Amino acid sequence: MLLHLAWRLNSDSFDVALAANRLAAHGASLWWLGASGPAHEPGDYLCEADDAAEGRLAAFGVAAERWRGALPDDAVALAHPRVALFVGTPSLPPFAWYYAIALARLGFDFELIDAAAIAAGGLQRFDLLVLPGDFPMWGLDRADGVAGADAAVREFLAGHGAAIGSGGGAFYLSAGRPGWTNAALVRPVYTHETLHTGVGIVSVVLGPDSLGFGCPPTLDMPYYHGPIFSELDRAVSAAGQFDRLVMPGHLFVANPLDDGLFRREMYGHCAILRAETRRGRAILFSAHPEMGDLVRKYIAFDTYVPRYLPIAGAAAMTEMLRHYRPLDPPAWRLILNAIHSLMLRYEPPRAMPAAQVPAQPPVPKTRLAPALDRALRQTRLDGDAALEPLAAAVRDELRARTGGVGERVAAVEGAFAALDPPAPGIRYLWAGCEQAALAAVAAASMGERPLAERLAEFEAALCLAEAWCRLAEAERHFRRHQ
Secondary structure (H helix, E strand, C coil), rough: EEECCCCCCCHCCCCHHHHHHHHCCCCEEEEECCCCCCCCCCCCCCEEECCCCHHHHCCHHHCEEEECCCCCCCCCECCCCEEEEECCCCCCCCCCHHHHHHHHHHHCCEEEEEEEHHHHHHHEEEEEECCCCCCHHHHHHHHHHHCCCHHHHHHHHHHCCCEEEECHHHHHHHHCCCCCCCCCCCCCCCCCCHHHCEEEEEECCCCCHHHHHCCCCEEEEEEEEECCCCCCCEEEEEEEEEEEEEEECCCCCCCCCHHHHHHHCCCCCCCEEEEEECCEEEEEEECCCCCCHHHHHHHHHHHHHHHHHHHHHHHHHHHHHHHCCCHHHHHHHHHHHHHHHHCCCCCCCCCCCCCCCCCCCCCCCHHHHHHHHHHHHHHHCCCHHHHHHHHHHHHHHHHHHHHHHHHHHHHHHHHHHCCCCEEEEEEHHEEEEHHHHHHHHHHCCCCCHHHHHHHHHHHHHHHHHHHHHHHHHHHHHHCCCC
């Protein structure tokens, strides 16, 4: 039996992708629909399931309908990817954790990998490498003092692997500087002095590519000095172009993008690049869809709110801030579609082999929820007096969510502990993510960093926990029904 998971019937919730990807992770055959039909839209899923699957999906809150008829011609089988997320030398802002939040919310489990592990052959176990914005763009060997990591990435891409990169990761996947992979044989306008552009929220026009499934013609997303491509090789294609500057920003990097420079240097140039060459398959994001509403919220807090507070008043600005959706930003559909388009298969995928069970990680002495709550309580709201009520409202909303996520983490960890083996790989993933989130909270609590940056770091840690909880809840729900 085939079940149709339609985005339209589920209010375009990312729970559709979460459920589909967890079913695929446990061996269910999954197809991606690439064209419109009488009952479906591009980006919908068909999932091979038994009679009980519809009820399991409904219990999880996802509507599914039985597919009447044969498998349509536009249905392409998807392979569930084994994903490696690069995390290198810790830096602020922790761009890798925005991808961690997005991947977990979309239903992809992943492992964290660094340059030393890559040099030791760690990529052999993966299908997809995700390179975040703070990726060491001049090369792994030089940045981390290892030998062979850059060669291992090149070998991975030239073989079975694929990659997604944003910002610095997109530079590394392009051509024009020693140490870059040349997976996309195209040279950015600025190859070395990349601060010529700046920081802000940009609008991107999507092209006729599967990356745009389920998206409006344009999407907004944060931008941090990403590559600008003007001359494209025949082996690459533009999946999106810069359209306009929505607002400049100086969150984390005090270099706001200038509207005049945007019009002269960026408008109409390639912002999303797809490469399909003998050197590899990759999708390059100049901007940062993974940062989504989370970073957009605090760029707005830093620039938009002070400007329009005297016009609209505190109540309207507080309501505006409350309605950002850091776990459901529209730009994440680009990440989902990018992964699917790199994992297309033309035969139904076989069941994934059983994953190796790693050693049980120690439970940290300090857990994230109480550490985050303590940091939020101790956060000073000094600065612009007019902004203090808004900052207090943001802080109180984060504290309320923190209490709830602590209970969810405890419930899922208790359920995983009762399994045999004691926990699936997702539990071990949380061990690494929680340690990183604790470090980010501690760093944000120290020093004299701007209030918007501290709140952004705190909410990033909270969103990481919330996204993992939802992933773990889905894993628990679908695993127990196998």
